[in-house]
Amino acid sequence: MTQAHELHFRWNHAEDVAPAAAFAGRVIGAASSYISHGEIQTGLSDDGRSWVSNLERLYLEDFSDRGNRDLLVAHDAAGEVCGLLMLAWEASSRRRFAVIEDMAVDPSQRSQGIGKRMIDLAETRIRERGVEWVFLESGRDNEGAHHFFERAGFKRQSAVFARKL
Template identity: 40%
Template sequence: MIFRDATLADLPAIVAMLDDDALSRGREDASLPLNPRYEMAFTDIDRDPNQRLIVAEREGEVIGTMQLSYLPGIAFRGAWRGQIEAVRIASSVRGQGLGAQMIDWAVTECRARGCELVQLTSMRDRVDAHRFYEKLGWTKSHFGFKLKLDQDEG
């Protein structure tokens, strides 16, 4: 398995993996042609040196994805943080240890970038994911909150 920065051609596979999940199904739309907002988001990520959209590829097939964000901060004496988001493995290859390889690779990338801390969030209903991260040595450390903004207001 190799890890690389995603290209625009990878976008349909990435969106399909994001949609192929019981908790996020319906939030994404993997129908083709893709909604143009996905390409706009890809372009913004691709242009930002502190953002990386990553794919895991095996034998020419995209089988995993995640987004890495590098965040500067004042807390922790000005430490940079690595943020791992939207981690997905294709359902056809789950259970083979590929997720652990992805997370290990991401942590190595964050360390190489000078991050002193790596963090991620996981929806509270993703109990299996929580066990997975704890098995890898991650610690539950915070409660998180989100506020969905209605773009029609305001």
């Protein structure tokens, strides 16, 4: 069992990109319940029900070219990736805001404080930039994640509808 004090978290390290992409491909790619409209919009899912076959490669591209995004990676005591969070910085003509684009914790290490610690670190980073709002989306059937985010203080704000033509 991993304890929070045995974890190491770091933002935007180039050496984390490939291991984080492999982690995302393995952990996120194992659960179709993770898929939301964002995965369709970004080409990670073609149908909203299954992942594309080159998911790890696409995560590698995304994590390598972060643009206006920050990648937080959690490492366990053995130095292995056990969690990640991708934070995007967005702005409209009226408001600046942050979006948690991706977040995952190794299933064998859930309920040990890793996700909570990543949310806390992201919120600190967001506040340091003077941003007041953070958004995220979660797959319709990803109830475990929904409960986690609600316990972390997030509220359901809307429903998203989509139609493939």
